[in-house]
Amino acid sequence: xxxxxxxxxxxxxxxxxxxxxxxxxxxxxxxxxxxxxxxxxxxxxxxxxxxxxxxxxxxxxxxxxxxxxxxxxxxxxxxxxxxxxxxxxxxxxxxxxxxxxxxxxxxxxxxxxxxxxxxxxxxxxxxxxxxxxxxxxxxxxxxxxxxxxxxxxxxxxxxxxxxxxxxxxxxxxxxxxxxxxx
Numbered sequence: 001x002x003x004x005x006x007x008x009x010x011x012x013x014x015x016x017x018x019x020x021x022x023x024x025x026x027x028x029x030x031x032x033x034x035x036x037x038x039x040x041x042x043x044x045x046x047x048x049x050x051x052x053x054x055x056x057x058x059x060x061x062x063x064x065x066x067x068x069x070x071x072x073x074x075x076x077x078x079x080x081x082x083x084x085x086x087x088x089x090x091x092x093x094x095x096x097x098x099x100x101x102x103x104x105x106x107x108x109x110x111x112x113x114x115x116x117x118x119x120x121x122x123x124x125x126x127x128x129x130x131x132x133x134x135x136x137x138x139x140x141x142x143x144x145x146x147x148x149x150x151x152x153x154x155x156x157x158x159x160x161x162x163x164x165x166x167x168x169x170x171x172x173x174x175x176x177x178x179x180x181x182x
Contacts (some may be wrong), residue, residue: 004052034040034091034166035066035075042066046133048084057107059114059168064090067139072099093165095156100165108161109145116141117171133179142170 037045042063055069066088068075079085088164090099102110132149135158147160150169158170158178 034100135178139177
């Protein structure tokens with residue numbers, strides 16, 4: 001039977017379709033998702049999403065990728081019902097076609113590298129060079145960042161994997177600021 005609601009002296013009747021109601025799964029948690037867009041307007045979209053309460057990050061020099069920290073159901077709702085959301089899509093894994101989820105620790109390292117490096121080197125394909133030792137930066141503005149030592153542009157840098165599908169390279173880090181991890 002339909003429910004009723006009094007509205008300014010008028011009785012409104014409505015029917016609730018339970019299939020249209022989404023309740024977040026108790027096991028669902030806030031995660032970093034990677035969203036892409038065809039038009040290069042990540043900063044504009046990030047501002048719109050931030051105004052709706054989303055935590056967003058746009059890497060420098062990349063205008064078609066946006067990292068959003070939220071529940072998947074909240075992002076889905078934004079993509080469905082917001083005008084700006086119509087231009088967005090989940091960047092999906094090539095192996096299982098699931099939306100790419102970035103661990104909090106990886107995202108923290110990625111944001112730190114992007115903020116501390118004048119022009120961070122960001123790659124969307126795996127590097128072709130041989131990866132070296134796992135290290136942790138022990139001092140300086142990148143303190144706590146973990147990654148692997150690689151040689152890029154004739155300099156040793158630290159390569160950080162962000163969600164297994166994106167890599168970011170730091171600026172040069174002094175060898176005395178590195179601790180080898182076992």
